Amino acid sequence: MPDAPALHIDTLRYRYTPTGPWVVDIASLTLDPGQQLLLTGSSGRGKSTLLYLIAVLIEPSHGSITIHAQDIHALQGHKRDEFRGQRIGMIFQTFNLLHGFSAAENVMLAMMFSNIPRREHRPRACELLEHLGVDRPDAPPEQLSIGQQQRVAVARAVACKPDLVLADEPTASLDPENAAGAMDLIQTTCRESGAALLCVSHDPTMAERFERRASLDELHEKTSAEAQR
């Protein structure tokens, strides 16, 4: 469905315990294909939880999430994992690159669970890393600079040409100079690959980078107001 939104959230609610407060409470949120959205919010407002809900890693208490018209929580078992592996890319604050694997292998790990032919994994990973400026694809991540590690993480997130990239505080552990470079890289790469980008951050300096911005606090208040009406 080419015109379907990359992401659509409808009356999404989540809380950790059956009687606890809503950690995520969003009436509606849509992200078009290729669009980039910055979602801000103070710590503890459920930014990461929202990403895990979108990545089908946790179950919502209420509501639905669709990615390209596919209700992802309606998927069962390994189909969910397949969907996540092929259609969603994730970038983390601490990169979460795996030790014991080289930079290229970290990227290839993302392709392992996709239907990309095996023989294409390595050339594709190396090409992507080269494109992103990683000059030592066979080096283990711990031997690379923080900036290079960030590039490997971005390459891994877009390796399977996902529809949606979720970035969880991608610059929180970087100094301002590196942070700017990293965001340039993430946004450019997503634009080039045609993936929509949902970036959550509590860093106010990020706002100017995104044409579309939303505050999780505002989304929550909006939901409450609508509920009261």
Added chain:
Amino acid sequence: MAITDFTIIRRSLRTRLFSTITTALTVAIAVGMLLVLLAMMDAGKQAFRRGSGDMHLLVTKEPSALVSVLNGIFYANAPAAPLTSAELARIQTDPRVAMAIPTQQGDGYKGLPVMATTTAFFTDFAPTPGEPWRFTQGRAFAAPFEVVLGAKAAEMTGLALSETIHLAHGRSDVGTHEHSDFDYTIVGILAPTGSAHDQAVFTDLTSAWTIHAHDRRMREDHDATTTPDDIAETDRLVTGVYVRAASRRGSSSSAALAPLAYQLRKEGYMIAEPTKEIDKLFTIVGNINTIFVSMAAVVMLSSAVSIMVALYNSMEQRRRQIAVLRVLGASRGRIFGLIVTESAVLGLLGAAAGVVLALLGGQIVATTLKAKLGILVTPTFPPVWVLLVVAIAVLLAAIAGLVPAVAAYRTSVAKNLRPVS
């Protein structure tokens, strides 16, 4: 090359190299022990079959068949009750008897047993079926007071051809009476047979009877030297007869055996069928083997537990890796399978090392047994046993992997992706 599940397993094992090696080593020791014990159980039985060779019956006057075999073939102790020359002649002339070789034990040389017999012992009897005696030096005795040394006896004493020795009455080094009046000349040294005969000293019956005639005559106050002519009927005693019943040419079994054994038993002799007695002995020893094999099985189980503990402990460090793999698209089932397979691979590595250990260990045990006891043991590892033990080790390891696999299956992705503070 693309990353596969086995790449992940290999890297995981390599990342925790020390733990991998120590865990695999416990499996290797268990598998090695079990295989060596299984191989030795069979090889030991085969080794004990050596020595009785192609005889059907051992005829003695010992109190039990097993004792007569242990004394008469394995030189455990000197037999106590002798047979007379008339009794020997009766057996030798029985038409159902194809071979009846008299043996007499009781004398010794520096703790080694002396077997007095006839030259037929070297010509008609083979210590192992199809493997007749061979001399590495010299020949069989042909005249009184000539001796032949078993391979181990020659090695232990360092004696050479033409040297003379004095035999003693009794086997122990102390409290024995040496027959110093009679010089025995070494005329032959036998090739190793892998049987208890290797540690014996062989001489002819006439010499043994002459010495005992001399002892008798000394007790009767005869001062003159004793010759074979002085042997009395009461001196012509033997302690055992190696008997083979007549059989058809080329056949090792004999229809005459059962009636012959029955007849001799009825006449008051102790009739032992060496192969049956060895089987009986191994039934007794089998209980000890069961204990050893049980111990090895317990070690194998504990090695499986050590795999479980090692993998379970590693889960703490691997939760983030598991969470990342889940984010990348790995299903819970695949993660579960990865851990179980890793555990099985660990078991397989250990089992493979265990097979190598068993081959080396088997050779070491065989060499030690040969060097210390002169027993020739050839440990055999039937491929079916090896495969079975390896399969059990891998299966146990896979089962041991279930607990850490469940822990991995239940790993919370969200919790483990959070930045480490």
